[in-house]
Amino acid sequence: MEIMSVELDVFVGNTTIMDEEVYQFWLDGYTVSDAVKVRMEGGVLEECEASAEVLQSDTMDQYRTFQMCERLLHTPAKLANQLLFQIPPHRQAMLIERYYAFDSAFVREVLGKKLSKGTKKDLDDVSLKTGITLKSCRRQFDNFKRVFKVVEELKGPLVENIQTHFLLSDKLARDYAAIVFFANNRFETGKRKLQYLSFQDFAFCAGQLISNWTVGAVDNMVEDMDVDLDKEFLQDLKDLKILITDKDLLDQHKSLVCTALRGKTKVYSEMEANFKNLSRGLINIAAKLTNTKDVRDLFIDLVEKFIEPCRSDRWTAADMKLFLIHYTNSAHILDTFKHQVTWDRYMGVIKSCILKMYHD
């Protein structure tokens, strides 16, 4: 016989009490009752001699607190000087870091996509596909968008801007820089052939591109310096075509690499047979980067034109490394090749990216 019902149930501490476990449930978009279920299975009940009602009340209460805090988390700098909640600094850092943390499965789905309302509408598909709750997908998407909007118009280094405005750890700030960079340049990452790549692979590549190919790599006080690729550099890349269009250069280049690699790799013959194709592949990618469309296809091109042929020839990672080092360095010895600076700037990034991307 239930003769009473709880109308109101509130707990407020002078120091705001926040349970990290419940916070994670909230971030993950669990409903209160789901969170209670999981907590009950977690054994917190026996530990504290509590009942299911106690858990329910506590979870509800914490959810409310998080909801009230959420507004502040949108501008993390406010959290430090707001008066509403008394939260010790290390707890504040935890709250922010966790709020801006994202699932790698989710980010793979939206990486390189335009952070627009259209994308947001498709989030229920993403949710279905990844098994991440829609609520959590939305939070993560909104975080990406918010960071993007804030840093979009700022001068100075991207990672630093993200850190000062969102008080994130260095690692997380770098990840966000990658997300912003990918979103801005709309790199294609969703193709089936790219599915084997993790977010961390892309984040690494983004880091390489940001520090070598953007405007900021040359001048560090312009707007969007770390988001936009250096147009002049992209233009210069056309000059590299000479390496494949000039028959002599191509042969010279091939023989230099072959000399260096002979006896050092088991796939020598395959490499020798394929050299011209591979070289053409890499240089054609470079030459086309002036087109925005081709910039977007950078990673798919790298996979199709270079990684896949090597993989089918069963190159090992060591083979790949050896080849790329000598392929890059040999170009310096070609006396008629005058574009050494552009070549290094291009190949430095391509080499690191391919090495990162060359795995199963």
Added chain:
Amino acid sequence: MPGKLKAKILAGRHLPVMDRASDLTDAFVEVKFGNTTFKTDVFPKSLNPQWNSEWFKFEVDDEDLQDEPLQITVLDHDTYSANDAIGKVYIDIDPLLSTEAATVISGWFPIYDTIHGIRGEISVLVKVELFSDSNRFRQSSCGVKFFCTPSIPRCYRLAAVHGFVEELVVNEDPEHQWIDRIRTPRASNEARQRLISLMSGELQRKIGLKVLEMGGNAVVGYLQCFDLEGESGLVVRAIGTACTLEKPGSLPPSAPSASPSMETKELLLSNNSSTLPPSYPVTVPSPGPSAPLKYQPFSSSSPKSCRHQSSCSDTDLSFVPKIAPPLPSHRFHPYPSSPAFSSEPLSSSAPSRLHWGAKRARGFATPTCLAMLRKTMSFSENLPLEASGIGSSGSSGKEGCSFKMPQKQVTPSALEQREFPFFTFTRFPPGFLLHVGGVVSARSVKLLDRIYNPDEPETRDAWWEEIRQEIKSHAKALGCHAVVGYSESTSICDEVCILSAAGTAAVLDPTLMQEGCLDDGGEHRLDEHSFLSCVFCHVPYDDFNSPFPAHLAQCCTCGRHKVPDVLFTTIELPREAKVSGKGCLIQARLCRLKKKAQGEASATAVSNLLPFMEYELHTQLMNKLKLRAMNALFGLRVQISLGENMVVGLASATGVYLNALPSPGGVQIAGKTPGDTAQEQHISNMQRKINDTIAGNKELYEINPLEVAEDVSGSPIPEPQRRPRLFRSVSESSTEVPELDLAYGRKDAFVLEIDDTDALEDMHSLLTDAPAPSGFYSCNTEVMPGIYSWTSAVQMFTSVRMFRLGNANLTNQGVNKAFNDLCEDLLKSLYFKVRSMVPCCLCHLNFSVAVPEEELVQVTVTAAAMTFDKDGSQEPNRTTPRENDEQLQFALELSTEPASPPTFSSRKGLPGGSETHVGARASSVDYGSFADRCSTLVELIKVKAQTMRRGSIKTISSLETGSPLLRDRSRSVRSTHSYSSNAVTVVKMTPLSFIPNTRIIKYLGIINMFFIRETSSLREEGGVSGFLHGFITEVFAMVRAHVAALGGNAVLSYQMKECVFMENPNKNQAQCLINVSGDAVILVRHTEPDP
């Protein structure tokens, strides 16, 4: 023109967007004091405006300075339409009026709107320049210090206690004025907030005037409440204890700018008592009776024997010095129960007692049903006193005098001239409290009518005077001349109002009432009382001559005096008291249905119900106490709350086992119908369960009374020449052992008779009262008796729950169970919430219950979760920092005193054998105090190590840098432009009057804030829970901001005095009123030097 108030508006931040088009705000500020208003320039298009205004100067009377708050309104400038208000800040400038409190108010304040809540923050600087006032007939009382703390504030020394001060002011409630029909809810709320702020200021000023007249300079234990009487008006009332406080360093008592002649005229003034209504019927004899008394043999001999025990002959010892002069028995009607509850458990059987209770209640109700049904229920220890008891007060007052005669004094003691010898203290300086009689309480049911003339609140005054008179006479009946731990409260439903007052009848050392007494008489007094941990338990009345059957036993500690078998009090456990094991929270809960009725009929129903409720609450408390194998309650607070169709009673107290009191016997249950085998079987089961529960509780609370009982002679007396007598008392007590045993056997007869299912149910609920989960303790006193090694980790919280009783056919039993479950569940939730703090104690658990609507029960709890060192608690150390503090406070007196030996021995917590060892060595006093100091050091190191292990260094460091923190603040004032750089000051809040392991550097003034919040989008704000959650969070934030602006880092004696919640879900509306108070202070770690 005695004062100049200066205010400067520096900047704003986080302002709300007021202009949708630009997503920005054009903010400016209005600064208002009294009728003068200044404005800043508009700072266009910014959410973080920098006004940097000039100094706005208000030249005002100090009377206004006390009454009025500084009102700051932030607005959004609009060229075409009216300017929109963003929100307001009310700043109470009272703390700036005392030279010893804050000197400047400076900091970020949340901008508050009653509809939207906090909307950004504003940085403000406020200063006051006071000119000295030569006007003798002034109306202000600037400089009188107010403290919520119900004990002597820790960085002051008590020079004199002047006594009880009270005042009330009334007004029309703005929400019930005709104009309210045409104005916005916001305007109405703001009018109300402002009015209560004004009334609080006025009340404080008037109380301050009374204090000045009495020659004091401070009010301690200041408790201000407001009564929302609805149509009939708004009452703001306050009580407190007037004192003269000194800074330990400064020798001359610093009466604030009051004419020095005031002090010398103190007697005269209090005789004439210009503050009292002249029409007041004085039942207390004026100085007259006391003058002849001092020639009586009694009065001269008893204080003497009491004061100089060392010089007394041995026969004096057997002649109990505290015995009251024989009272002519015809003056007292036979009391059915001993006032100290001793007879309660022994009186025959439950049904007959109940019958008696009913008869008594009826007998009481009819004759007092005088005009207008304004009748008064009165209780001493929950039992109705005969009306004639009041009549005897005059004469019994005379008897009381015999205790009060200080040997050296020729002038009559100030205490007995006082109209109401009440004290709002719950903790006392050493030697202040001589004996405790027991709880006295009085309730009165009144019908409210409109307050016609707000300037003469005579009716309300008269009501309270009536109640106070009753309290006083009850105290007298217990042979006590004073009431300590005194408090007053009300519960209102429609036109019916229950006024309640309660306190603990006590005998105090009268020398403290005199100015400067502490300097000459202090040492002697301490000498006598500080080493006897049991003195306060000794009954102040005499069982041989009292006609009522009092069940007194020989004191188990000294074996020389009578003690009651059970002691109930409203005060904190006295410092010198020795307890066995730990205490625990004990609650009696009761819900009774009542017929819905109007006016007089309703009042009659309530007053008929009250005696039953008091009786039942008391029975519950007693049963629960027995089940926990304890014998005393401290901090008892009984709340009766009135609703339309029910009355809810909630009694909370902290149970302990006092070594001085006899061990409680078991609980025996008996069936009414012998021969019924099924029932007998059931009863024997029940009996076994009860016995198991008691045994389990003894273990749980570590109660080892037997060891203590053996150690009757445990109190070592420092001087060697006292030794022989010490041994004598041992033999004395051993001869009395059979007697004690008899008493013990008798107590086993505490019989609970089970005659119907009701009783069975009750019994069941008693046994199912769940103990706290392991690692947790709870108490409603400041700290848990038996735990000594607190860390400085404090988490104050407020929790509110409201239940709707949904069933149409409610029964008493049903609602009772629902209410009981509500409280139990709430406690369970609280333990769960603070589980990371284990081992932990919920201290100062303050439950308050309300019946806001039909079938709704609201329970509000505020408490502090405090962590302690588990290892330390097993080896209780009496010299905890808090004790240290008080020892520091009374350093002058203590310097010539030996460390109190019983303290020492109990601290060691050794079994009886070792304790006699200590006793034998007791002559080497230095060793004791040395050991004390050593263990303090060890304790401190331990505590430190503990806190470091816990990794809570962050919070500590904020305290440890008490002085850098202040520096930070001043910097923040200068560099307001870079607002993002300065961190927010951490402000600790606690309902306790201290935080362990910290020292109070300065009291900055009283915090007394009243807020209203209203919403017409309840669902959007997360329903009632979301709404209230947000509001309480905001209230905490505003309290912290005000404390930080005063330069403080903590609020002590924090209380949420009112949390009135109303909802109308159909209209999607809700409204809540919250009133909070506390003392703003600067704290530093114990180990830190003063800044």
